[in-house]
Amino acid sequence: MKIGKFKLTVLRLLVLGLAIGVWWALTDPGFLPPIYFDDPGRAAFFFGKPFRVFEIIINWFVSGEIFSHLGITLLETALGFIVGSVLGLGIGLWLALAPTASAIFDPYIKGFNSMPRVVLAPIFAVWFGLGVWSKVALGVTLVFFVVFFNVYQGVREVSPTVIANARMLGASKRHLLRHIYLPSAMSWVFASLHNAVGLAFVGAVVGEYLGSAHGVGYLILQAEGTFDINTVFAGILVLTAFALLLDMAVGLVEQRLLLWQPKTSETEPV
Amino acid sequence: MTTTGTPALAFNDVTCRFAARDGGEAYTAVANATLMVQAGEFVSVVGPTGCGKSTLLNVAAGLLAPSSGTVEVFGERLVAERGVNRRAGYMFQADALMPWRRGIDNVVAGLEFRGVPREAARRQGEDWLRRVGLAGFGDRYPHQMSGGMRKRLALAQTLILSPDILLMDEPFSALDVQTRQLMENELLALWAESRKSVLFITHDLEEAIALSDRVVVLSAGPATRPIGDFKVELPRPRDVSEIRMTPGFNELHREIWNAMKEEVLKAYARQKAA
Numbered sequence A: 001m002k003i004g005k006f007k008l009t010v011l012r013l014l015v016l017g018l019a020i021g022v023w024w025a026l027t028d029p030g031f032l033p034p035i036y037f038d039d040p041g042r043a044a045f046f047f048g049k050p051f052r053v054f055e056i057i058i059n060w061f062v063s064g065e066i067f068s069h070l071g072i073t074l075l076e077t078a079l080g081f082i083v084g085s086v087l088g089l090g091i092g093l094w095l096a097l098a099p100t101a102s103a104i105f106d107p108y109i110k111g112f113n114s115m116p117r118v119v120l121a122p123i124f125a126v127w128f129g130l131g132v133w134s135k136v137a138l139g140v141t142l143v144f145f146v147v148f149f150n151v152y153q154g155v156r157e158v159s160p161t162v163i164a165n166a167r168m169l170g171a172s173k174r175h176l177l178r179h180i181y182l183p184s185a186m187s188w189v190f191a192s193l194h195n196a197v198g199l200a201f202v203g204a205v206v207g208e209y210l211g212s213a214h215g216v217g218y219l220i221l222q223a224e225g226t227f228d229i230n231t232v233f234a235g236i237l238v239l240t241a242f243a244l245l246l247d248m249a250v251g252l253v254e255q256r257l258l259l260w261q262p263k264t265s266e267t268e269p270v
Numbered sequence B: 001m002t003t004t005g006t007p008a009l010a011f012n013d014v015t016c017r018f019a020a021r022d023g024g025e026a027y028t029a030v031a032n033a034t035l036m037v038q039a040g041e042f043v044s045v046v047g048p049t050g051c052g053k054s055t056l057l058n059v060a061a062g063l064l065a066p067s068s069g070t071v072e073v074f075g076e077r078l079v080a081e082r083g084v085n086r087r088a089g090y091m092f093q094a095d096a097l098m099p100w101r102r103g104i105d106n107v108v109a110g111l112e113f114r115g116v117p118r119e120a121a122r123r124q125g126e127d128w129l130r131r132v133g134l135a136g137f138g139d140r141y142p143h144q145m146s147g148g149m150r151k152r153l154a155l156a157q158t159l160i161l162s163p164d165i166l167l168m169d170e171p172f173s174a175l176d177v178q179t180r181q182l183m184e185n186e187l188l189a190l191w192a193e194s195r196k197s198v199l200f201i202t203h204d205l206e207e208a209i210a211l212s213d214r215v216v217v218l219s220a221g222p223a224t225r226p227i228g229d230f231k232v233e234l235p236r237p238r239d240v241s242e243i244r245m246t247p248g249f250n251e252l253h254r255e256i257w258n259a260m261k262e263e264v265l266k267a268y269a270r271q272k273a274a
């Protein structure tokens, strides 16, 4: 059964309204008789109050206070993504095309990949300080492996016939790298773009949360320090909305970059 | 076309053994094959499926080193380790286009690798697209084309470089009868004008006779080698659809088919048993 676009939007908004309604009903002091907490203000202390949260968010945007924090988080995300991708692409290409080096480094790559790399955050804070770079470093360690494994796969997936054909057409080693391996690897990297950007964002926010002086993660950290649960929720909502926007932007970029790949169904209904 | 001068392509006693992956017995695909293609000659190779035709072409292309024996290209020994056969163009049996390049960019790839300026390459590319009947399809990606269109694109990609030797592995088997005859005539016209040496592989005996100066029949694998060599002395220029009607054609067809029949049955029985 196919549902109309308008109806779908209405139903989705209804779910959102309902969720906020339930949130409000359960946390508004005195609206419901006490079920779990004896003190009527207690629920709001733990779960915040939806309208207070929206007020904080609106204030952030009206006063413009949030923009510098968002800007910093975005900068960290972008840097983490770019540096991680370039490293992943370079090292991935190199190892995929050099069997000996690949065999030597294989266990270490696997080891680093299985390590829960968020634990590195405090070390990066010591190495790079509490500024932007410790967050970028964390993002890089997260993004690198996603890109690396995809590049590796991309190089190995190239059809041997395509390579043989290019060689017969006169391609040198450099041509093969530039015109065969790189495009094939890039298609795999683009396919993991959502994942990589998402992880860069996680790196930035977690880094901020563990110690910083700027960024949305810092806002949350600060609010938690004063048990200001409303601000914590406001920060979480802003982060979520921002992550969604980022994901949409990536989707647009992806559409342009992956033109050459077949989609499952491309016929247009008449 | 008599045997004068150095041949364009010469297989001398070529044997190809493939090592088995799982430690089993090695498989001898081609054994002691000797075969020449004179300069300007059009030679077709027919043989039952799986007998080693593609293997022979890979050896001629310098993509595969034979286990023993040599290949000479215009008198010079071809060594696969030192690179591919630079004087040959190869049209593969499998899809070999670069899926991330549009049609036109696939056609001009060889020119690009040779450093031909973009504009000039593009002009030639458009011209070749027209010649293979793909004018206006240059901005499509391979996945947006039909199997036959991709084959014709691959043909343009190979021919645009004007190689001295053409290696073609069942280039027209994916085309419908009409398009196929158009392409065959196009290939013959092109060959008549530039006199390339062609080594042409096909399953289709009629196609082989209609196009070639010589038809070589391979035995069924394993240990494939040429078992028959038939001169086709039909007049040129030919039209592939008309030449099939001539008595000379039919006689030759019967003769070659008699030589092939046994091998085809052998190959079939062997594959059924395996």
Ligand SMILES: Nc1ncnc2c1ncn2[C@@H]1O[C@H](COP(=O)(O)OP(=O)(O)OP(=O)(O)O)[C@@H](O)[C@H]1O
Residues within 6 Å of the ligand: B018, B019, B027, B029, B048, B049, B050, B051, B052, B053, B054, B055, B056, B093, B221
């Ligand atoms: N890389 C390889 N490793 C092992 N065996 C191989 C390899 N390549 C080909 N063979 C075997 O060699 C034989 C000949 O293969 P080839 O591809 O040359 O056949 P063909 O004559 O081109 O067949 P077709 O007409 O079906 O294309 C086959 O039995 C095949 O299984």
Ligand SMILES: [Mg+2]
Residues within 6 Å of the ligand: B053, B054, B055, B093, B169
């Ligand atoms: Mg074959």
